[in-house]
Amino acid sequence: MSDFSSSYLEIEPRELVKHLLRQAGQGERDSVNPADFLEFLGLEHLSFDFNLELPDDAKATIGGAKPRALISFDDRLVATDSGMREPRRRFSVLHEIGHFILPSHEHKLYVCDDKGLSFATRLTLEREASEFAADLLFQGDRFALEANSQPVSASVVKVLAEKYRASFEAAARRLVEKNFKPCMLVVFKEGPTTADVNIDKTPTWSVRYCIASAMFKTRYFEKVFGTVAPDVVVAVTQTGRDIADSCVSEVSIRSSVDSKATQFQAEFFSNTWNIFCLLTPHG
Numbered sequence: 008m009s010d011f012s013s014s015y016l017e018i019e020p021r022e023l024v025k026h027l028l029r030q031a032g033q034g035e036r037d038s039v040n041p042a043d044f045l046e047f048l049g050l051e052h053l054s055f056d057f058n059l060e061l062p063d064d065a066k067a068t069i070g071g072a073k074p075r076a077l078i079s080f081d082d083r084l085v086a087t088d089s090g091m092r093e094p095r096r097r098f099s100v101l102h103e104i105g106h107f108i109l110p111s112h113e114h115k116l117y118v119c120d121d122k123g124l125s126f127a128t129r130l131t132l133e134r135e136a137s138e139f140a141a142d143l144l145f146q147g148d149r150f151a152l153e154a155n156s157q158p159v160s161a162s163v164v165k166v167l168a169e170k171y172r173a174s175f176e177a178a179a180r181r182l183v184e185k186n187f188k189p190c191m192l193v194v195f196k197e198g199p200t201t202a203d204v205n206i207d208k209t210p211t212w213s214v215r216y217c218i219a220s221a222m223f224k225t226r227y228f229e230k231v232f233g234t235v236a237p238d239v240v241v242a243v244t245q246t247g248r249d250i251a252d253s254c255v256s257e258v259s260i261r262s263s264v265d266s267k268a269t270q271f272q273a274e275f276f277s278n279t280w281n282i283f284c285l286l287t288p289h290g
């Protein structure tokens with residue numbers, strides 16, 4: 008029998024998401040309740056200060072970055088760091104449920120840190136768990152149908168983030184990822200700057216990562232580089248400014264392949280920690 012090999016039926020993550028949403032009774036809700044999933048799966052949840060109470064050997068597994076959430080299969084326990092804000096905590100619980108449910112994830116202990124839980128992670132298991140979490144949070148195709156019936160704008164990001172009780176970053180990302188129209192989300196971070204000590208200097212915000220819709224990638228490009236104009240930084244990061252109160256401008260982006268410039272509409276907005284930009288074709 009040396010020429011034969013066996014395999015088992017692998018269930019697609021999207022099927023698992025559908026099943027879990029149905030079984031945990033989430034069909035009629037706008038925003039999912041992580042507690043219902045935990046109960047359905049027979050998992051306990053604890054929230055405590057990881058820095059104070061996590062054993063050193065658990066902290067040692069992650070080298071440097073802050074541990075934020077964990078799942079212990081043996082204890083059937085999900086724990087989250089009490090220092091996290093609500094949308095991130097909800098997302099982290101769903102992320103740990105991803106490790107628990109996904110068949111290719113080893114059934115043991117996961118301690119997930121800031122980096123692993125961020126959308127920019129390059130680690131496969133962390134990325135898979137976060138994709139699963141986003142599918143649960145945005146209820147499979149439901150968010151996508153809604154997003155596609157509305158314009159690509161900061162105010163739509165705000166409405167959908169509030170409806171699904173997701174972070175603005177998660178909602179903006181999903182809006183673009185699942186969009187049939189050509190659009191790109193550029194996320195900027197505050198760069199290494201002298202503004203920490205020189206308060207008269209405007210901080211530099213440079214590209215952290217970009218996400219483009221399928222049609223945007225096909226028509227234009229996958230990545231942009233650059234910084235946010237200082238007057239836009241000052242405007243959108245003003246204390247107390249609403250996230251949907253955006254700055255719209257027209258930008259010209261030159262292709263690195265043929266040097267051809269294309270005009271885009273750029274809508275900038277900020278949730279204090281990030282500056283976001285939605286790029287759509289001009290006109």
Ligand SMILES: [Zn+2]
Pocket residue numbers: 102106117118119123124132133136
């Ligand atoms: Zn993880």
